[in-house]
Amino acid sequence: MNDQALLKVENLKTYFRVRKNIIRTIFSREVEYVRAVDDVSFNVGEGDILGIVGESGCGKSTMGRTILRLIEPTAGKIYYEDIDITSLKKKEMRKMRRKMQMIFQDPHGSLNPRRTVADILRQSVRIHRLADGKEEENAMIKTALEEVGLKPAEEFWGRYPILLSGGQRQRVGVGRILILQPKLVVADEPISMLDVSVRMGVIELLAHLREKFGISLIYITHDLATARYICDRIAIMYLGKIVEIAPTEDLLKKPFHPYAKALIAAAPVPDPRVEMEELPIIGYVPLIPSDVYTSCRFYPRCPYADKECREQDPPLVEVGPAHYVACVKAK
Amino acid sequence: MALLEVENLKIYYFTGKGAVKAVDDISFSVDKDETLGLIGESGCGKTTAVFAIMRFAAPPGRIVGGKIIFEGRDILTMSAEQVRLLRGQGIAMVFQAAQNALNPVMTVGQQITEVINQHEQVNKEEAWARARKQLELVGISGDRAKSYPHEFSGGMKQRVGIAIATACNPRLLILDEPVTGLDVIVQRQLLNLVNDLREKLRLPIIFITHDLSVIAETCSKVAVMYAGKIVEQADAVSLYENPAHPYSKLLIEAYPSIKGEKGELVSIPGAPPGLLNPPVGCYFHPRCPSAMDICRKTEPPMVKKDGRLVACHLYK
Numbered sequence A: 001m002n003d004q005a006l007l008k009v010e011n012l013k014t015y016f017r018v019r020k021n022i023i024r025t026i027f028s029r030e031v032e033y034v035r036a037v038d039d040v041s042f043n044v045g046e047g048d049i050l051g052i053v054g055e056s057g058c059g060k061s062t063m064g065r066t067i068l069r070l071i072e073p074t075a076g077k078i079y080y081e082d083i084d085i086t087s088l089k090k091k092e093m094r095k096m097r098r099k100m101q102m103i104f105q106d107p108h109g110s111l112n113p114r115r116t117v118a119d120i121l122r123q124s125v126r127i128h129r130l131a132d133g134k135e136e137e138n139a140m141i142k143t144a145l146e147e148v149g150l151k152p153a154e155e156f157w158g159r160y161p162i163l164l165s166g167g168q169r170q171r172v173g174v175g176r177i178l179i180l181q182p183k184l185v186v187a188d189e190p191i192s193m194l195d196v197s198v199r200m201g202v203i204e205l206l207a208h209l210r211e212k213f214g215i216s217l218i219y220i221t222h223d224l225a226t227a228r229y230i231c232d233r234i235a236i237m238y239l240g241k242i243v244e245i246a247p248t249e250d251l252l253k254k255p256f257h258p259y260a261k262a263l264i265a266a267a268p269v270p271d272p273r274v275e276m277e278e279l280p281i282i283g284y285v286p287l288i289p290s291d292v293y294t295s296c297r298f299y300p301r302c303p304y305a306d307k308e309c310r311e312q313d314p315p316l317v318e319v320g321p322a323h324y325v326a327c328v329k330a331k
Numbered sequence B: 001m002a003l004l005e006v007e008n009l010k011i012y013y014f015t016g017k018g019a020v021k022a023v024d025d026i027s028f029s030v031d032k033d034e035t036l037g038l039i040g041e042s043g044c045g046k047t048t049a050v051f052a053i054m055r056f057a058a059p060p061g062r063i064v065g066g067k068i069i070f071e072g073r074d075i076l077t078m079s080a081e082q083v084r085l086l087r088g089q090g091i092a093m094v095f096q097a098a099q100n101a102l103n104p105v106m107t108v109g110q111q112i113t114e115v116i117n118q119h120e121q122v123n124k125e126e127a128w129a130r131a132r133k134q135l136e137l138v139g140i141s142g143d144r145a146k147s148y149p150h151e152f153s154g155g156m157k158q159r160v161g162i163a164i165a166t167a168c169n170p171r172l173l174i175l176d177e178p179v180t181g182l183d184v185i186v187q188r189q190l191l192n193l194v195n196d197l198r199e200k201l202r203l204p205i206i207f208i209t210h211d212l213s214v215i216a217e218t219c220s221k222v223a224v225m226y227a228g229k230i231v232e233q234a235d236a237v238s239l240y241e242n243p244a245h246p247y248s249k250l251l252i253e254a255y256p257s258i259k260g261e262k263g264e265l266v267s268i269p270g271a272p273p274g275l276l277n278p279p280v281g282c283y284f285h286p287r288c289p290s291a292m293d294i295c296r297k298t299e300p301p302m303v304k305k306d307g308r309l310v311a312c313h314l315y316k
Helices: A022-027 A060-067 A090-097 A117-127 A133-147 A153-157 A166-178 A196-213 A224-230 A248-253 A258-266 A307-311 B046-053 B080-089 B108-119 B124-137 B142-146 B154-165 B184-201 B212-218 B236-241 B246-253
Strands: A005-018 A032-045 A049-053 A075-080 A100-103 A184-188 A216-221 A233-238 A241-247 A317-320 A323-325 B004-015 B018-030 B035-039 B061-070 B091-094 B172-176 B205-209 B221-226 B229-235 B302-305 B308-311
Touching (some): A005 A216, A032 A075, A032 A216, A049 A060, A049 A196, A100 A166, A117 A133, A117 A166, A133 A153, A166 A196, A196 A216, A216 A224, A224 A248, A233 A248, A233 A258, A241 A248, B018 B035, B018 B046, B018 B061, B018 B221, B035 B046, B046 B061, B046 B172, B046 B205, B080 B091, B091 B154, B108 B124, B108 B142, B108 B154, B184 B212, B205 B212, B212 B236, B221 B246, B229 B236, B229 B246
Parallel strands (some): A049 A233, B035 B205, B172 B205
Antiparallel strands (some): A241 A323, A317 A323, B004 B061, B229 B308, B302 B308
């Protein structure tokens, strides 16, 4: 991690209110929340790639969106270059957005089907008023398209998204943010809907953007294997909390948290000669997570859980260089 | 004779712009005690092919040629009534995203007993007792037979799908992308279950997936599909150890793993061809690193090589 953190997230919380029963909501003051992101802190340095890995429902996408204020945080601070963006007004935030961009999961749903590739990129340029005149605009679009591997740009210029393959569409998604020259990009499962044969191409593209433009990336995924190829550090999330955060190879070789161990053991291995490991995990993600808000989130599924785990919610503690774990047993 | 033999199956979709050859002349077989993995990218025709085995092909799709022989009888010439009896009892299928394939307004018990009552003359108590047993077989408490699908998590719904499919003791089970969209841990739990079931029920299975690791963990035999054709067929271990077709090879290399040393990233350039106007010659040649002149002109025939079948001009 660089000392110069580009993004600092401190005690970030995003809660969603649940309505259980309309009568009870009216007559009682009791309000229930789902804690999608619960007290999460981390830094991302310039040119860093941080992976956020977890199962569906662990809050990783909510967190990604909260960082860009697409969802308003319930509490906590988000600093981008030492500016607290949680306190910015809407208008001020709009200016920041050029520097903080997002790549969405679904390349089919996130592109306007009635705009051509060039017009999709043009829209980004116009919203942020980056170009003087059409010629400069066109030049910018051409460079961006070629940068994301849609070469020659003329061939893709007038095409509609429906004529592109999944991988090409996702490249358009990358191109329209690249044209803004952002410094921080949140990529939310950018390859999970793509075919296996084109996935690695998009991963390579993201890695190339970091190399060439120094873009910092928050890579949200459920797949540890692809995270391994691109991330400098990986944070493992479970039910709204980061349970372990460490440099990638450290985490994969010496996982500490039982949940991290289970995720690694469960990761599929594309080799029929490898025996499947036993899974060190019990049951399923609880359907009513509120039962574990005061204890370790993981204890009902943890094979090593004891009394202590039920009584306290462990904080992140350092167990090695830049390696933090939230587990009672980590002391 | 194998349990299921598919011979030269051709399924075309007839659209306004011409025929789309979704499945183009494929042959494979599944024997008792075998697990066949059918692997390929989206749109390669793998689901279309197994839909034909269940006789689900519907316009604009049409089976234009080939035979599907199951236990000595050709499925394609069966009457509607024979097909009805075959489904569920002979061959059963768990659909892609079984989560959404369940009926939301029926309890899971009702959905299992519905299948049993379709095929067998049993009284109500017996059907429900069997339903409970089915749920327990897939690791769900029998008491939950009265629950509705929304009360289960994604992985459990997929298990219910398997419970329904195996309720009438089918002789062949087809799983269409059984773990796609499930989390890794749930995915692993489900694969363990499938492996257990296969041993317990001695059930031959056809696995359809785009995920190499799923095949690696479950299948004995693999058929790799590309653009409506099978390009390589081999037993699982030799395919992974020594893939013959350049596509199989690249597919395996493009698959990242977290075990062992971090290897080099490989991606396959380009994208699968559209099947309305497929390339001349070998369909894979525009993306193939070892493409030769002949690949651009003639389609490679399927040849036998060290106990496997491969369709590539590299092998003669």
